[in-house]
Amino acid sequence: MQQDDARVLANVRRLWQGLASPTARFAAGRVAVVVNAGSMACPPGWIGVVEIDGSALAIVPDDDTAKRLAIDEESPRTVGTIEFLRSRIAIAEVLGPATLDYLLPGRFRPAEDVDVVVSKANDPAIEALLSKVEDDEASESGIFGITSPLFSIRERGRVLAVAGYRSWPLGVAHMTALTAPDARGTGLATALASTAVEHALDAGLLPQWRAGDNNPGSRAIARKLGFSAVGRQLSARPAVAEWPAPSAE
Incomplete structure (x- = not known):
């Protein structure tokens, strides 16, 4: 190593x-x-x-x-x-498992440049994109609470994809990307995520990418950009046993 x-x-x-x-x-x-x-x-x-x-x-x-x-x-x-x-x-709810990927020094493989618009989270066009995906998908993408600029790709005013990152402790940048359902598989998310990763690197941050096992597309983006699988994460909510109702006696 x-x-x-x-x-x-x-x-x-x-x-x-x-x-x-x-x-x-x-x-x-x-x-x-x-x-x-x-x-x-x-x-x-x-x-x-x-x-x-x-x-x-x-x-x-x-x-x-x-x-x-x-x-x-x-x-x-x-x-x-x-x-x-x-x-x-007994387990009541599960988040993950997910792969934890990091961009180790010298591994970044930038995608081709695309026309990027820097947006605000309350932009109506961004809100329109969020309305097209399930709430849990939007939450899992990490698009809420980002601290970086919000980068987007648009077509005739419509947002096709967004990306950015949230600053974590110790100089880590937790990357996020979300693509409209009908624009997936086109390479837009990879190109846009590349812009966000480059922004994080320029800021001296360590890009982190988390992709659930049920989201192979997200993991594929990380591989294309040069991320390395360093770890795994799983969270589970224990089921709480219900006590029987008190006796009437």
Whole structure:
């Protein structure tokens, strides 16, 4: 591994440790259990598994959940599957699994230049695009809450695709892209995401790309731009047992 790559991976580990808990630490080749109901590495009260370069953090909301999962001796790859979690505990909702990709030094492969319009999130044309996709798809894309300029490609005033990024701790730029359903497969998202990535690099940030396993198109964009698969992420909401209704007696 090149020295620059090792430096980036160390920064990525620090990022996820900080999101998981102030005391969280990866253990080489193992699963480190983190008890923190308010972790930012997954929704509050959920179970979260973040694997980076062969080591994993397993975030749980309480000690009881940690005991029920009994994951200390499991491999990082095994713990990061919904099948494993469901074999140990009832799960009500799942986010992921998803691949965590990072643009390691010197790997960027820019796409061809396109005509890009810099927009604001409240632009009616952007809102029109969002109305064409499902709410969960728009949310998963990460288009809400970006801190960069919002880049868009338009045709006769209609927005076909948007891209940008949100600034994360430790100089990480979480990339986002969204394309209108009838414009997918045309390369627009790749070209536009390339513009956003270049903007992040010029700002001295480390681009991060998260793509769910159910979204191969997003993962393909990351590969085309030179991102490397560094880790995996999975979040799961434990099912809460319902207590029986009190007796009338």
